[in-house]
Amino acid sequence: MTTDFAATRALFHLPEGVIYLDGNSLGPLPRSAAARVADCVTKEWGEMLIRGWNAAGWMDQPMKQGNRIARLIGAEPDSVVLGDTLSIKVYQALAAALDMVPGRKVILSDTGNFPSDLYMAEGLCRTLGPDYRLVTVAPEDVAGAITDEVAVLMLTQVDYRTGRMHDMAALTALAHEKGAIAVWDLAHSAGALPVELAGCKADFAVGCTYKYLNSGPGGPAFIYVAPRHQDRALPALSGWLGHAAPFAFDLAYRPGAGVERMRVGTPPILQLAALEASLDIWDTVDMQALRARSVALCEAFIAGVEATCPDLALASPRDATQRGSQVSFRHPEGYAIMQALIAQGVIGDFRAPDILRFGFTPLYTSDADVEGAVAILAKIMASGSWDRPEFKARAKVT
Ligand SMILES: Cc1ncc(COP(=O)(O)O)c(C=O)c1O
Numbered sequence: 001m002t003t004d005f006a007a008t009r010a011l012f013h014l015p016e017g018v019i020y021l022d023g024n025s026l027g028p029l030p031r032s033a034a035a036r037v038a039d040c041v042t043k044e045w046g047e048m049l050i051r052g053w054n055a056a057g058w059m060d061q062p063m064k065q066g067n068r069i070a071r072l073i074g075a076e077p078d079s080v081v082l083g084d085t086l087s088i089k090v091y092q093a094l095a096a097a098l099d100m101v102p103g104r105k106v107i108l109s110d111t112g113n114f115p116s117d118l119y120m121a122e123g124l125c126r127t128l129g130p131d132y133r134l135v136t137v138a139p140e141d142v143a144g145a146i147t148d149e150v151a152v153l154m155l156t157q158v159d160y161r162t163g164r165m166h167d168m169a170a171l172t173a174l175a176h177e178k179g180a181i182a183v184w185d186l187a188h189s190a191g192a193l194p195v196e197l198a199g200c201k202a203d204f205a206v207g208c209t210y211k212y213l214n215s216g217p218g219g220p221a222f223i224y225v226a227p228r229h230q231d232r233a234l235p236a237l238s239g240w241l242g243h244a245a246p247f248a249f250d251l252a253y254r255p256g257a258g259v260e261r262m263r264v265g266t267p268p269i270l271q272l273a274a275l276e277a278s279l280d281i282w283d284t285v286d287m288q289a290l291r292a293r294s295v296a297l298c299e300a301f302i303a304g305v306e307a308t309c310p311d312l313a314l315a316s317p318r319d320a321t322q323r324g325s326q327v328s329f330r331h332p333e334g335y336a337i338m339q340a341l342i343a344q345g346v347i348g349d350f351r352a353p354d355i356l357r358f359g360f361t362p363l364y365t366s367d368a369d370v371e372g373a374v375a376i377l378a379k380i381m382a383s384g385s386w387d388r389p390e391f392k393a394r395a396k397v398t
Pocket residue numbers: 085086087088114116117156160185187188208221
């Protein structure tokens with residue numbers, strides 16, 4: 001296992017002149033991914049054609065790569081499978097979880113959750129009937145809101161805006177005490193910090209691979225089902241590839257064995273090839289060392305910004321144990337400040353209404369990146385150079 005993050009940095013393509021602090025939204029290109037995807041296109045798709053499903057093992061990729069992600073999130077073997085987008089996987093996990101708690105109709109979440117998770121929950125409630133409802137409370141009030149009315153506790157472990165981290169072990173235990181099921185969204189945790197799904201007795205989890213796991217834009221999501229639930233959890237999105245015998249083409253649905261029943265349709269083979277290249281790097285990473293490095297990078301950035309930018313207010317927890325691998329600051333003109341930073345090669349992002357968000361990804365973020373970003377941000381803040389119309393015009397994607 002490696003603890004040498006200068007060596008892992010060399011395995012990524014990072015454009016000249018860029019300090020990349022947005023790997024928490026879209027990870028950069030692993031150098032070997034371009035060749036791996038090119039091989040998949042020319043040697044597999046090009047030469048094998050449809051034979052690739054067997055000959056190149058395409059059909060097994062969702063489980064094979066899922067098993068590699070399992071180590072990063074503390075999951076048991078054969079409990080993680082890839083496919084579809086994260087929003088779809090949230091729906092799949094939530095519907096299966098609700099079905100396992102008959103008589104209860106409340107999904108509990110928090111107001112810091114990513115909107116798509118809440119929208120999927122609302123949509124599911126609408127489909128199930130008028131008694132089903134989504135209840136959201138402030139993140140700090142979640143523990144007190146887990147009553148014996150709650151069927152499913154659905155939380156994103158690390159808040160996408162502030163980086164605040166929920167205590168997965170404690171909240172899962174509380175949910176279980178009240179007879180509820182816990183569904184965790186690991187979008188901002190997988191590859192950001194060590195996660196212990198089995199150790200926390202999580203029931204379901206989902207996450208994406210295009211952020212910290214570097215599978216590229218549109219890379220597939222993953223779903224985890226605890227082994228104790230795998231043969232009970234019923235997929236609401238019961239696609240043919242989750243069927244017990246997809247190529248029997250039965251007219252009636254029969255769920256497959258294990259977590260594979262959570263598959264829906266055809267897997268995205270080109271994206272899985274990119275993910276495979278990235279996981280070649282992840283396979284070598286010591287997760288405790290990754291966490292230590294992530295904390296050091298975040299602390300250095302906070303100290304640097306607080307020493308030089310008095311107008312920026314820390315929006316992330318100050319205590320590293322309460323934080324994921326990102327740091328956010330607030331400013332009413334956060335959007336323009338972020339555009340001014342990006343114009344100078346420091347790429348973070350902005351989240352409405354006022355959050356400047358910076359991701360720290362030890363596999364390729366260096367100490368020099370942190371120093372450089374602080375210096376450029378300090379200059380922009382001191383000079384007010386962000387106060388220009390071209391930095392205030394909102395783009396479609398922020
Ligand atoms: C916590 C969280 N959940 C869900 C999503 C939605 O993911 P997707 O667009 O892949 O469905 C995202 C990011 O977009 C996210 O950060």
